[in-house]
Amino acid sequence: MNEKLLVISNQTKDENLFKQILGSKGFDVVTKPVFEGIEDMLLNNNFGAILADYDQVGELACSWINLLQENGSKSCVILYGENKKAEKISEILQAGAYGFISRSNISKRLHETILGGMENRKAFVEILGMFNTLKNVNESIEREKEDLRKKNQELSFINRLTTEVAYDLNWSLILPRVLNAGFLDVMNPALLGMLYRIGSKWNIAFHLSEKEINKKIIDRLKKDMINKFFSISGERVSIKDTDFHLYSSSIKISSAGAIPFSKQIIMPLSLAGATLGMLAILPENNEKLNDEKMELLTTISNILSMSLKNAQEYHKLKEMAVKDGLTGILNRKGFQNFIQKEFHRAKRYHRPLSLIMIDVDNFKKINDSLGHQAGDYVLLELAGCLKRSVRQADIVFRYGGDEFVILLPDTDMEQAKLLLKRVLSDVEKHAFEWESNPMNVKISCGISTTGELENHEDEKDLISKADTRLYSAKRSQDLKYCMA
Structure with a gap:
């Protein structure tokens, strides 16, 4: 029996193209336009894969993916359409789609992408089957207590x-x-x-x-x-x-x-x-x-x-992000890309996410008294010092001007404070010199973490809290950092 595929598109040419490519490869291609009630069709038919024209369905695709996942469907979802930016493709994949094919690559990539998606979905089904098997053993085999204990383990x-x-x-x-x-x-x-x-x-x-x-x-x-x-x-x-x-x-x-x-x-x-x-x-x-x-x-x-x-x-996405021309670290645009994804991931898996904002004290004075080249030197040295101080999973960004941000995945407030103390110690020990003369470079910092946010607050509130605390620390002559 041939595998059934559903193509959701309002374009007749899509139906002809997919049948031409897949008909000879053992697939039954069913094409349907975008219509009200298509959700019932998605759930009540055993499609091996569902292909949807993203240019037409847009964000509806995300709701369909959620519906299929909630109902334990074995169908994988593949989207196609005009070329999208890397950030948009990453967003689509994060939502649960197996892949995205640009129209120009449909003839080349369609068949192998469908096979890969169905194999990927099969792996998910095997894992779910493991959960169900262990659950059934727990409910039905009372006499085999030792075996049940091992299964539960x-x-x-x-x-x-x-x-x-x-x-x-x-x-x-x-x-x-x-x-x-x-x-x-x-x-x-x-x-x-x-x-x-x-x-x-x-x-x-x-x-x-x-x-x-x-x-x-x-x-x-x-x-x-x-x-x-x-x-x-x-x-x-x-x-x-x-x-x-x-x-x-x-x-x-x-x-x-x-x-x-x-x-x-x-x-x-x-x-x-x-x-x-x-x-x-x-x-x-x-x-x-x-x-x-x-x-x-x-x-x-x-x-x-x-x-x-x-x-x-x-890792690929991290390498693709825009870097700051002076320091070589990720810039503000890269930061916006990462914090949105990390905040969503932290919320989804109930894991902490912390953020440290850093500002160079009296940076304008350095520029005015020693020149902008000296200021650039300070920023470059500080960026290197920050990168050496943080852990491999942490990410350092140049937020703008003399401000830096450190994003700390899977890190709560206490862990963030410990890391910040190491950063402050490393910066204090670092030898900043300009034209053979030592420079007194100090920084102020503010910390925030997802554990202190209300349910309705998002990554913007996480940034705002750290920023507010940064300037509280700058206004104080004693505080190097502020966390509340």
């Missing part, structure tokens, strides 16, 4: 893992996040390894239960991971260009014996036919995993695959 782990990695767009600490979610409680492996790429940088991360390991074994672990990844993806990775991370509570580098490799279980981190990375598991005592454990590993790899894809797309 796995369900709890999946919930925590989803929460941990769904918000992680950085992936610098992805393996500790997996461990924090309780991975060792449900799998207890001798070795857990991950290989993945963010931007152009490849990373290998390991957790070992061994108490001792030598450098030769570490090198072999790296080489083995890279070779296995090549065998499943066909992509070569250079060890020299790879960052390595080793995690364990009490591991020592020594002349310990070898770790067996033959029993490793390899799980590709793949989405829409593309292999993005790899998960490697070596069960304790070379234990053979049963079908239920393998199913759990499949679910874990699906969750990590989607998280990795989001992190890679986020």
